Amino acid sequence: MTLKDTLPWLLWPLTLPYGAFVRLRAFAYRKGILKQQWLDGTVVSIGNLTTGGTGKTPMVLWTAQRLLAEGQKAAILTRGYRGQALAGGTTSDEVQMLTERLGSRVALGVGADRFARGSELARESVEWFVLDDGFQHLQLGRDADIVLIDATNPFGGGHLLPSGRLREPRSALARADIVVITRSDHAPAIEAAIRRHSGAPIFYARPQLDSIRVLRGDYPGEEDAAARSRRFFAFCGVGNPSAFLADTESWGLQVMGHEFFPDHHHYMQHNLDTIGEKAHVAGADGLLCTEKDVFNLASVRWRPLDIWFCRISMRIGRPDEFWQAVTEIAQSRARSRRPGT
Numbered sequence: 005m006t007l008k009d010t011l012p013w014l015l016w017p018l019t020l021p022y023g024a025f026v027r028l029r030a031f032a033y034r035k036g037i038l039k040q041q042w043l044d045g046t047v048v049s050i051g052n053l054t055t056g057g058t059g060k061t062p063m064v065l066w067t068a069q070r071l072l073a074e075g076q077k078a079a080i081l082t083r084g085y086r087g088q089a090l091a092g093g094t095t096s097d098e099v100q101m102l103t104e105r106l107g108s109r110v111a112l113g114v115g116a117d118r119f120a121r122g123s124e125l126a127r128e129s130v131e132w133f134v135l136d137d138g139f140q141h142l143q144l145g146r147d148a149d150i151v152l153i154d155a156t157n158p159f160g161g162g163h164l165l166p167s168g169r170l171r172e173p174r175s176a177l178a179r180a181d182i183v184v185i186t187r188s189d190h191a192p193a194i195e196a197a198i199r200r201h202s203g204a205p206i207f208y209a210r211p212q213l214d215s216i217r218v219l220r221g222d223y224p225g226e227e228d229a230a231a232r233s234r235r236f237f238a239f240c241g242v243g244n245p246s247a248f249l250a251d252t253e254s255w256g257l258q259v260m261g262h263e264f265f266p267d268h269h270h271y272m273q274h275n276l277d278t279i280g281e282k283a284h285v286a287g288a289d290g291l292l293c294t295e296k297d298v299f300n301l302a303s304v305r306w307r308p309l310d311i312w313f314c315r316i317s318m319r320i321g322r323p324d325e326f327w328q329a330v331t332e333i334a335q336s337r338a339r340s341r342r343p344g345t
Contacts, residue, residue, distance in 0.1 A: 011168045019164040025163075026140075026172050030179075033142045040145040042118040043133055044126045046338045048330060049146040051139025053176065054160040054169040056243015056267050058152035059186040059211055061098050061296065062318040064136050068102075068110045070327055071132050079111040079120040079125045081144075082136035097268055097299040098136070104223060118144050139179075140171055147341075148334035151180040152209075155188035156247050158197070177202040181333045182326070184209050187247060189321060207326045213255045213317040218290075219311045223298055231257070231312060236292035237283030238262040241269030241300060248294055252314070259287035270300045280308025 032038040048067060064080060071078040084096040101115055111130060113121030118141060124131050135144060139151055153159075154227040160169025174197070177183065183198055183206045185191050196207055216231035217224055228234075235258045240248050245264040252259050263279050265271075283291060291311045298313050320326050 012161065012163065015167040016163065019037070019167045022166070023164045023173060026176075030142065030172070030176065038143070041122055041143060042145040042341060043119065043122040045122070045131045045133055046123075046334050047133045047135055047144065047146040048148045048150065048334055049135040049138030049141070050150045050152070051135075051137050051141075052152045052154075053139070053174070054154070054157070054243075055165065055171060057157070057247050058154040059209065059318060060137060060152055061101065061154060062211060062316060063150070063184070063186075063209070064134055065102060065105055066318040066320065067134050067330075068106060071134070072106075072109055074161050076132045077130050078132040078134065079122070079130045080106075080136055081113045081122050081138075083116055083118070084114040084230060090241070091332055097296045100299040101296055103135065136321070138175075147337040148330050149179055149181045150184060151177065151182070151204075152184050152186050153198070154186050154247060155191045155194060156250060157244060158185075158191075158194050169244065177204070177239065180204045182207065183330055184320070184326075186210065186318075187250070204330055207329075208321040210319050211251055211316045213251075213314055214317050215315045216257075216292075216312050217315055219298065219301075219313065225313070228312060234258065234290050234312070235260050235288045236290050236312065237279065237286055237288035237309075238292045239279050240294050240297055241265035241267055241271075242294055242296060243267045244273070251316075257292070257315075260288040267296075268300070270302075271297075271304055273304055273306070276301075276304050276307055283309055284339045 033040060050060055050063050050239060052060060068078055068080055080102060082099060084099050099112060102112060111125050113125050115121050133324060135146055139144060159174060164170045177198060178201050180202050181204055183202060183204050184232060185194055186209050189208050198206060215227045218228045219225040238249060238252060238259045242248060249262060261282060263282060279291060291309050293313050295313050295315050
């Protein structure tokens with residue numbers, strides 16, 4: 005048995021104090037012992053039970069684009085996890101990707117204090133807020149709680165952190181207003197597990213490959229129509245790297261090997277040198293990563309092979325029904341908070 009196999013069992017005793025803490029914290033907010041802060045606007049939270057890899061960022065992007073299509077003035081509130089301090093403020097791979105995709109059409113409030121960032125934007129007449137990774141950010145009130153569950157690893161091995169990948173026990177699903185099962189179109193066993201804790205409507209969604217782009221120069225690079233005929237060596241620093249590999253297979257891409265890094269990994273030259281050597285041995289003629297990884301390559305000056313990346317979006321089953329459920333729940337709760345209603 006390897007260290008990787010035994011480590012979860014060695015860490016299991018630490019899940020007991022962690023589990024007690026998250027349960028007590030949720031109870032304190034539920035009973036009003038700890039007070040939530042509410043923004044002057046409608047807040048839609050998008051989060052998950054596990055540590056990353058559920059398709060959260062594409063769902064945030066989809067939601068922001070839907071609000072734009074309806075003419076709403078919207079903002080995204082995000083912590084900017086493992087961000088870097090730049091002249092214009094703090095940024096991260098996810099923040100940079102959202103900025104590139106949305107431009108100035110959607111404001112971004114970046115920082116650990118989402119209430120402070122949201123309050124600033126509310127003064128600029130923003131009316132809708134998309135709370136990124138918000139399910140455990142209980143200090144900020146929300147009008148709709150959307151929880152994503154990845155069908156390929158729905159409950160993170162079944163154990164809480166640090167032994168498993170669960171941020172909270174499954175019973176926390178009782179707080180969810182809507183559950184979205186990602187990377188599947190039909191998962192009755194997962195639905196049954198959800199139904200033990202939640203009566204929220206369940207929808208399905210899949211990451212959809214929009215294009216494969218090669219980085220020759222600056223982002224966003226060039227779309228490569230011949231990418232499916234290439235042999236790639238994949239690398240990524242995301243929350244659920246195995247899901248990225250499964251996605252590339254479902255998209256019909258040829259992947260000869262792979263190298264995984266921690267989530268939000270900032271690549272150094274020696275990382276790319278090692279990846280290039282492994283790609284050569286595997287017979288690959290190019291490197292492939294996620295769009296988020298592109299923004300963590302700034303420290304790499306020379307690349308042993310060209311790099312391609314997958315540009316994706318979220319394809320939601322029954323999208324109009326899903327959006328109607330989101331807006332009805334959010335607007336109803338927002339109205340109930342207003343004085344005199």
